[in-house]
Amino acid sequence: MKHLLLLAIFYFCSCHLSGAQQSVQKKPNIIIIVSDDHAYQAISAYGQGLMQTPAIDRIAKEGVRFNKGYVTNSICGPSRAVLLTGKYSNKNGYKDNETSSFDARQNSFAKELRKGGYQTAWIGKYHLGHELQGFDHWQVLPEQGDYYNPDFLMMDGSRKRMEGYVSTITEDLAESWLDQRDKTKPFCLVIGHKATHRVWLPDTQDFGRFDNQTFPIPASFYDTYAGRKAAQLQEMSIDKDMKMGYDLKMFANYDSVREGAVARMNDAQKAKFRAYYEPIKKDLDKRQLTGKALAEWKFQRYMRDYLSTAASLDRNIGRTLTYLDKNQLQDNTIVIYLSDQGFYLGEHGWFDKRWMYEESFRTPMVMRYPGVVKPGTVSNNFVLNLDIAPTVLQAAGLPVPPDMQGESMLPLLTGTKAKGRDALYYHYYENGEHAVSPQFGVRTQRYKLIRFYKRANDWELYDLQKDPREMRNLYGQKGYEKITADLKKQLRGLIDKYEDDDARQLMAEKTAGI
Template identity: 70%
Template sequence: MKKFVYLILAGLVISLSALAQQKKKQPNIVIIVSDDHAFQAISAYDGNLMQTPNIDRIANEGAIFNKAYVTNSICGPSRAVILTGKYSHKNGFKDNENSHFDGSQNSFIKELREGGYQTAWVGKWHLESNPQGFDYWQILPGQGHYYNPDFIMMDGSRERVEGYVSDVTEDVAEEWLDKRDKSKPFALVIGHKATHRTWMPDLDDMGMFDGKTFPLPANFYDNYTNREAARVQDMTIDQTMIMGYDLKMYPDYDNIKEGNITRMNADQKARFTAYYKPIYDDLMARNLQGKELVEWKYQRYMRDYLATAAALDRSIGRTLDYLDKNGLADNTIVIYVSDQGFYMGEHGWFDKRFMYEESFRTPMVMRYPGMVKPGTKSEHFVMNLDIAPTMLDAAGIPIPKDMQGESILPLLRDKKAKGREAMYYHYYENGEHSVSPHFGIKTERYKLIRFYKRVESWELYDLEKDPKEMHNLYGRKGYEKVTAKLRKQLEGLIQKYEDDGAKELLAKEGGSL
C-alpha cells in the first residue's frame, strides 16, 4: 500500500514539475503593428524602393509570409480583427466612420492574461474606446501625431511627449518592459502611427530619398476601363493628394495652421521650414502643369513616405536590440505586420480599401526561435485573422471556438500541412475616398468581387494572366464555369464565417444561399 501511495505521489510530483516546466517555456510575445505600410516598400519582399534591414532581420531569423492578407483593408477594423480573431461583422468594428470597439468582448489578450501573461498595448490604438484586458496601456488619441504626440493614459489624463512618434512609442514600450513583472511571460503590442498619411519624416530623415527618382508603376495612368468602382473612387495622387496637407507645400511657412505643424517646437519648425520651403520655391518657379505636375507629386509622395518608413524600421531595430540586450530574444515571438497594404502609385493611387492586391495583401514576418526555422518562406494563405489563435496556440492556451482564424504554427512545423484554398474579404465603409463597399474571394489563380451600395457590380480577375488586375473578366464569354465555381466557393465562405449581410445581398439576386 505504501509503495502504491509512493508511486501516486511520485507521479503527481512529475506531473506538476512538467506543468511548471511547460509554463516556464511559454514564449513572450511582441506584436508590432504599423499603419499603411506597403509590402512594396520592404526589401525583404524584394522591394527595391528602399532598404528595411530590421524588418528583414525578423524575416531572415524567422519566417516571411509571402501571401499574408487582411479581412478588411482599413485601420481600425484591422486592429479589431487582430485582437479578436474574428471578422468585422462578428467583432462589430466594421469601419472607421461609425464603429466603436466593444472592449467587453473576448480577445487573445484576455485569454493570455487569464493564462498568466502580463499584457500591454502602447502607441496607436484607433478603436474609439479605451483598451480592456490589458495590465497596462498608453495610447495615441485617434490617429495621433508625428511630432510631440499626445498619449491617453490609463487614468484618463493626456500627456504630451516631446519627440518623434516612432521614437517615443518605442521609448514607452521599453519603459514598460523595464518595469514589468519579470516572473511572468509578457505579451506586448506596439502600435505605430507610421506610415499613415500625412507621411512626416523624422527631422534627420528629411531629404534622404531626394537623390532618387522612382519609376512610375506601369498602371499609374490607369483609365479604369470596365471597373466602375475603381473609376468613381477619390484617392488619386493626381486629384486627391493635397499640396499643403499631404505634400507640405505652403505659400507662407510662417503662418501654417495645420495641426501637425502647429504642435512643433521652434527648432522642429525651423528645420521643417528649412527643408520644405526651398522645394516649394523651386516648384513655383518651374510652374509645372498636367502630367509633369502629377509626376512631381508622385515623387514628393514617395520621398516623404519612404523617409517616414525609415524611422519605423529603425524603431523595430530598437525593439530587437532590447530583446537581445536583456536576454529575452531566445524565448520571445516577434511578429511584424501592417494593418493592411497600401498603394505606391499603382492605379494612380495612394491609400488602401480595395480588394486589389496592393491593399488586400499585407507584409507579415515572424521570428520564433526554436520553433520557426530561420529563412523560412511561407507561400500559404494566411490572414491577420490568424494572429490571435496563433499566439494562443504558441502559449499552450485553448483557442476559443468562436475565433474564426486558424493557428499558422502547423503550417510552419509541417511541410505537408495544408492551409486555406481561398480567402474571404469584406470592406464596409461607404464614405471616405468614395470607395464602394464590397466583399469577395481570392483563390490561388482567381479573384471574384461583389461591389454594392455606391456601385453595384461584379469583377473577376485571372491573377495568373493579369496580376495587376486591369482586365475585369466578369460576364466575358468563356468564363462562365470559372465564375460559377468561384461564386459557389464564395457562398461557402460566407456561410462558414456567418456573414449575414453578404448572405442576404446574394440571396436577393439569386443563388444557393
C-alpha cells in the first residue's frame, strides 16, 4: 500500500511538472535576426527584382511584410541600442558611433524577458561595446567584426578566432546554442549578422554570382543636389568616394594585399580571392575607363559584391528557419527580420546610409508569428525599430515598462481597430564620416520636413507623393507656407513627446528660420 501511495504521488508530481512546463512553453519563443546595412531594395519580397531572397521572403509570406518600417537614427550602433531599449537615442544615451558609449546597466527587452522566465542569448554582431547584460549566453564580434576567420568575444573574457565565413559561423553558433539551451524555458535569441556591411566581401562560394547581370542605373544616380546644401557636402559618392582597393578589391598587386579583410584569409581563401578579382582588375586596366563610364563600372562592381554578400545572409537565415522546422519549433516561435537601417544602392549616386531620405531611413522588416499574424499580411502602417521591444514583451505576456517609447505592433496586426502613427520622428547625430550633416525631422504620409545643422544649417521639405525620389526641396517656396508651418508644429509635438532636448534647443534658435 505504501508503495502504491508513493507511486501515486510520483505520478501526480510528474504530471503537475509536465503541465507546468507546457504552460511555460505556451509563451512564444522569439528569434530576432538583425543584419547590417541591408537595403530593402535588395529583398525580392519588396518587389525590387535585383536578386532573389527566398528565406526573407518566406518569413514575409508566412507572416507580415512591413512596407513602412523605419528607424529612429540611421547608423548601426545607435540602431541596436534603440532595438534593445525601446528608447530613442537621446534617452538610451547612444547617439553616435564616434562619441557615445552604451550603458548596459539600463533596462532592455532582454532583461524583462529574462525576469519573465525566458532564456536569452545574443550571437554575432552587437556593436555596443564588450559588456552585455540581460543575456544568459552571448558570443559577439568585437566592434564591426571580420568577414573571414573572425574573432568572437566570449563570456569568460577571452577572444576566440573561428575559421570560416562570418555569416555561416554566426548561424553555426546560434544553432549550437539552440541545441544546448534549457528546453524547459521559452527562449529569445538575437542573431546579429555582419553582412551586408562595407566592404561587401562575399563568401568564396558566392564569388561571381551576379557577374552575368547588368543592374539598372538608378534614376537619381546623376543627382546634382540642386537646392540641397547638405547633400552637396557629403562624401559618400560611388563616383568620387568609393575606393578602388578597399571597397572594390581592385589592387595593384595581389601578391601583397594588406587590407585587413583580405589579410585575415587563410591560403585557400586567398587563392580563391585572387583567382576571382585579379582577372577583373586586369580587364579594367585594359579598358582605361574615365568619367561616367568609370562611375557606372564602379556601380556595377559594387552591386555584384553587395548582392553576393547578401546571398550568404539570406542563405543562413534560411538555415535558421530550417532548424526551427526540424526541431518542431516553427509553430511557437516568433521570427523577426530587420536591418539596422536602410542603405543606398546607387540612389543619388551614393552608398552608405545616415540620411532621413527614404533609402536610408526606411528599413526592411518582416515578421512571422504563427497563429497570431495571418500569413501573407502586408502592413502599410508606420512602424519603427523602436517598436520591437514592446512588441516582443506583449507577445510574451509581460508588462511593457512605462519608459519604453516604442509601441507594440501587435494591435495593428490582429484585426483590431488600432490606430497607427500618423507621423514619424527621426534624429541622426553623428558629425564625422562621410561628411553627412546631423539632422532631425518629421515624416507624414505625404510630406517630409528635415532640419540639418552643424555642417549645413538648413531646412528641406519634400512632397513624397509628387517627388518620391526627394529631388526637389520645396522649403521656402511660395504656396508651401501653411504646409511648412503645420509640419513644424507637428515636429515640435514629437520633439516634446520623445523629450529630445537637443532638437528642442535647435528649434528655438533664430537660425532655425521659425
